[in-house]
Amino acid sequence: MRAEVVAMTGENLDMDAIKKAGDILKAGGLVAFPTETVYGLGGNALDPQASMKIYAAKGRPSDNPLIVHIAELEQLEKITTEIPEGAKSLAEKYWPGPLTMILPKADIVPRETTGGLDSVAVRFPSDRIAQELIKAGGGFVAAPSANTSGRPSPTMAEHVEEDLGDAIDMIIDGGQVGIGLESTIVDFTEEIPVVLRPGYISLEMLQETLGDVRMDKGLLITDSSVHPKAPGMKYRHYAPKADLSIIEGNEEDVVACINHLTDEAVAKGLKVGVIATDETKARYAHADVLSIGSREEEETIAHHLYEVLRDFDDDRVDVIYSEAFYTPKMGQAIMNRLLKAAGHKIINAQEENK
Ligand code: TXA
Numbered sequence: 001m002r003a004e005v006v007a008m009t010g011e012n013l014d015m016d017a018i019k020k021a022g023d024i025l026k027a028g029g030l031v032a033f034p035t036e037t038v039y040g041l042g043g044n045a046l047d048p049q050a051s052m053k054i055y056a057a058k059g060r061p062s063d064n065p066l067i068v069h070i071a072e073l074e075q076l077e078k079i080t081t082e083i084p085e086g087a088k089s090l091a092e093k094y095w096p097g098p099l100t101m102i103l104p105k106a107d108i109v110p111r112e113t114t115g116g117l118d119s120v121a122v123r124f125p126s127d128r129i130a131q132e133l134i135k136a137g138g139g140f141v142a143a144p145s146a147n148t149s150g151r152p153s154p155t156m157a158e159h160v161e162e163d164l165g166d167a168i169d170m171i172i173d174g175g176q177v178g179i180g181l182e183s184t185i186v187d188f189t190e191e192i193p194v195v196l197r198p199g200y201i202s203l204e205m206l207q208e209t210l211g212d213v214r215m216d217k218g219l220l221i222t223d224s225s226v227h228p229k230a231p232g233m234k235y236r237h238y239a240p241k242a243d244l245s246i247i248e249g250n251e252e253d254v255v256a257c258i259n260h261l262t263d264e265a266v267a268k269g270l271k272v273g274v275i276a277t278d279e280t281k282a283r284y285a286h287a288d289v290l291s292i293g294s295r296e297e298e299e300t301i302a303h304h305l306y307e308v309l310r311d312f313d314d315d316r317v318d319v320i321y322s323e324a325f326y327t328p329k330m331g332q333a334i335m336n337r338l339l340k341a342a343g344h345k346i347i348n349a350q351e352e353n354k
């Protein structure tokens with residue numbers, strides 16, 4: 001089976017194709033679709049068989065729960081048993097949008113969808129195509145990122161085709177996504193809400209609405225004895241095929257360090273890729289250089305991260321050196337993904353240059 005690919009835009013919806021995609025979902029099939037964060041691999045969230053198919057298509061461990069996507073706020077109470085005030089306020093402020101909330105699950109949500117947990121992750125995406133597909137598919141669409149497990153998440157339909165083109169029924173091509181990193185996940189099953197995955201909606205933004213909210217310890221401590229609470233965050237993830245290291249420090253030190261490491265690797269016969277920015281890309285002479293964006297516009301860095309990792313896979317580089325991106329707003333989310341992609345290999349430029 002090769003997935004049928006249909007193209008449309010949010011402003012110019014192809015409602016016949018949406019209906020067809022909705023029918024596939026209702027019949028237990030799988031449809032990949034764009035959201036404002038990354039492409040999702042959708043199946044009917046209330047159908048245990050569909051969830052099993054999602055795990056199989058991605059090669060994902062079935063203890064790693066799926067996010068249930070809705071397209072009408074009223075649907076939230078059908079799949080949860082209790083909605084705390086904080087969750088209501090966040091929904092009002094950030095839905096539809098790049099926010100996922102974990103709440104106690106209602107019985108109609110099968111354990112196959114929640115990886116065996118009593119809680120369910122819920123998101124109301126803002127993408128028009130996603131919203132219409134969810135409605136056409138019955139209202140509850142389970143969707144992990146539409147990549148093969150372990151690979152960088154897809155930010156365009158071509159990435160989905162590459163990973164899952166032979167494993168699913170249909171791909172809706174809505175062009176390149178807007179944000180490029182997965183949604184912020186907030187867990188409301190504990191006394192104080194906890195961020196399980198940083199995203200476009202930052203801790204500061206959440207604090208404005210919730211007051212008390214903290215980051216999951218497993219995200220802050222790289223020590224392997226502390227496991228992140230979101231099962232998916234414990235797996236090596238977003239990983240390119242090459243050996244990736246992150247170099248941190250001030251710009252001059254970082255450029256000098258990456259050039260020095262590049263020369264060493266090239267001398268060993270290795271092909272080197274460097275993840276640079278618009279500001280530094282001209283300063284790496286002996287490597288394949290990709291600019292991830294501009295430090296002046298941190299959204300561009302988030303937007304291009306997964307694409308750059310995939311491009312280096314296509315170029316078959318052996319080693320990748322990346323600058324670090326501790327930018328003011330999205331830095332937490334960007335560095336969370338980059339550190340995981342690098343298996344936490346981080347080099348201090350100043351130390352290394354000594
Ligand atoms: O932006 C996004 O959230 C994208 C788009 C497609 O909506 N979806 C996405 O799904 O990133 P996925 O499956 O790749 O990541 C879901 C994360 C995993 O780390 C999973 O372990 C966690 O959410 N998760 C889901 N349900 C959970 C639950 N009940 N408790 C704790 N963590 C949960």
Ligand code: MG
Nearest residue numbers: 144145153182
């Ligand atoms: Mg994922």
